[in-house]
Amino acid sequence: MLYKSLLLRARLATSLMFFINGVVLAIWATNIPELKRNLTLTDQQLGFALSGFAAGTMITMYIAGILATKIGTRNTLVLGGILLSFTIPLCAYAPSYTTFVASILLLGVINSIYDVAMNSHACVIEIERKKVLMPSFHALFSIGGLIGASTVAVLLSDKLGATYCLTLAGVLVFVATIISAFFLVDIRPEVQANEGKVKFRLPNRTLLYLAFLTFLALFIERTLIDWSSLYLTDISHVSTNIAALGFAGFSLAMALTRLSGDYFINKFGESKVLITSGLAGAIGLLLAIIFPTPTVSILGFLVVGLGLGNMIPVFYSRAGKVFPESPAVGYALNGTLGYTGFLIAPIIIGSVSTDYSLRIAMVLPVLAFIFLTIVHMKPKQVSITTPHAR
Structure with missing residues (x-):
């Protein structure tokens, strides 16, 4: 080591x-x-x-x-x-x-x-x-x-x-x-150092599963980045300056959650933290949807930040361990597939918002949070070989 x-x-x-x-x-x-x-x-x-x-x-x-x-x-x-x-x-x-x-x-x-x-x-x-x-x-x-x-x-x-x-x-x-x-x-990793060559890799079932979870998390994040301020101005009827507080609260909550993430994950385990995170995110968005007053909406987006903060780092960390000899390849494959959520979120949310309303469109990230919560109630057992200690 x-x-x-x-x-x-x-x-x-x-x-x-x-x-x-x-x-x-x-x-x-x-x-x-x-x-x-x-x-x-x-x-x-x-x-x-x-x-x-x-x-x-x-x-x-x-x-x-x-x-x-x-x-x-x-x-x-x-x-x-x-x-x-x-x-x-x-x-x-x-x-x-x-x-x-x-x-x-x-x-x-x-x-x-x-x-x-x-x-x-x-x-x-x-x-x-x-x-x-x-x-x-x-x-x-x-x-x-x-x-x-x-x-x-x-x-x-x-x-x-x-x-x-x-x-x-x-x-x-x-x-x-x-x-x-x-x-x-x-x-x-020692495996990589000993082999000294790069192997072409296709995503296996474990990585495809992680990529789908990453897709959902990035879909949620992009939705909040692009639409939280617009939601506050159009639905909650606040000024642009006040709307900025909603995104600031979301970003600050993400940062605070990640600062404490190491401690809570090491103490309680990934699954318990992710279940709590998913529930918090879903509740925060539902608050903003059901009670779209300025105060409740801003508070709701802050709670969403608390819920989302640790999800993406955990999924990235898991992906980097799928191929012990090539962590970068595992991370890159997961990112390439999962990043489609970041790419298509504006299109999907924009289309639903145009055809129905932005409040209806915001139900989609709620469903994503609920799914991410349910799948971790029965943790998927992932077999990952850790490189030998040095």
């Missing part, structure tokens, strides 16, 4: 990479309205352009998993961080709609390399430490998102535009990557 000091170094450096990824993606996302105005885009044009991020992510994830298995998650993470630092500012410098779409597609591709390596590195640290750590890593991503959004609010109030903000984001991720490169440890 690796020395504890080396594992601590690796954990701290990986934590920094999770945090900075949350910061820079929040800076990018919160500058989208200005990027839209700069290029005078319609909502339809912007929607198509933004779908390029998800498309770039999906087409690259498996390749990124193979790359991380071949050259190691540490080297892949450093490579991804450096490339990401130069890719993020491109959106602000795009002179036309075509180059804007291309820059967002490229951002999805590069961020996928970074994301796969980051989560796979965290998974290997979990394996070596023999304890749940993934929720705390994802908590730092969520905290980074809150800080990134707050940073943009300050910068925009000083009349600094998207070009400045996204260039700053590029500098931040570059500096964080260089710092982390000195502390990240090239840790690989």
Whole structure:
């Protein structure tokens, strides 16, 4: 087993990479309205352009998993961080709609390399430490998102535009990557290290099952990201500023849940935590649907954040252990399949909302929460071989 000091170094450096990824993606996302105005885009044009991020992510994830298995998650993470630092500012410098779409597609591709390596590195640290750590890593991503959004609010109030903000984001991720490169440890499962070669993998039944659970969790998350503020303005009839509190409460609750996730999962087990999480998420959304007053709706979305926070980290962690010799490939396959939930959620929710109402559409994530609760009442036994201790 690796020395504890080396594992601590690796954990701290990986934590920094999770945090900075949350910061820079929040800076990018919160500058989208200005990027839209700069290029005078319609909502339809912007929607198509933004779908390029998800498309770039999906087409690259498996390749990124193979790359991380071949050259190691540490080297892949450093490579991804450096490339990401130069890719993020491109959106602000795009002179036309075509180059804007291309820059967002490229951002999805590069961020996928970074994301796969980051989560796979965290998974290997979990394996070596023999304890749940993934929720705390994802908590730092969520905290980074809150800080990134707050940073943009300050910068925009000083009349600094998207070009400045996204260039700053590029500098931040570059500096964080260089710092982390000195502390990240090239840790690989012993099976992989001994074999020294990468095998092509297809998802087995266990991974398909995990991918479906990930699909549902990402479907819920994307629904809250895209529609919680709109729900508060259109259904609860509040101002845009007040509606932002609903999403802020959701994000903050996710971060707090993930910070405490390691403790509760190690103490009570994954199944009990996920059952409680599913029930909390379903109850929170039902509160917002049945009693759509501003106070109850905002409280409901906060409870949803408490419920959803630990689900995705747990599913990612499980996926990274399906193929002990290639955690990155397991994570990437799960992400590629599960990410379709993130891709199609806007289409499904938007269609149901148009044909019926947004309140009816929000029943769909409630059903997803209920399903995720039921399947963990009788835990699926997953046989996963853990790499030999060193």
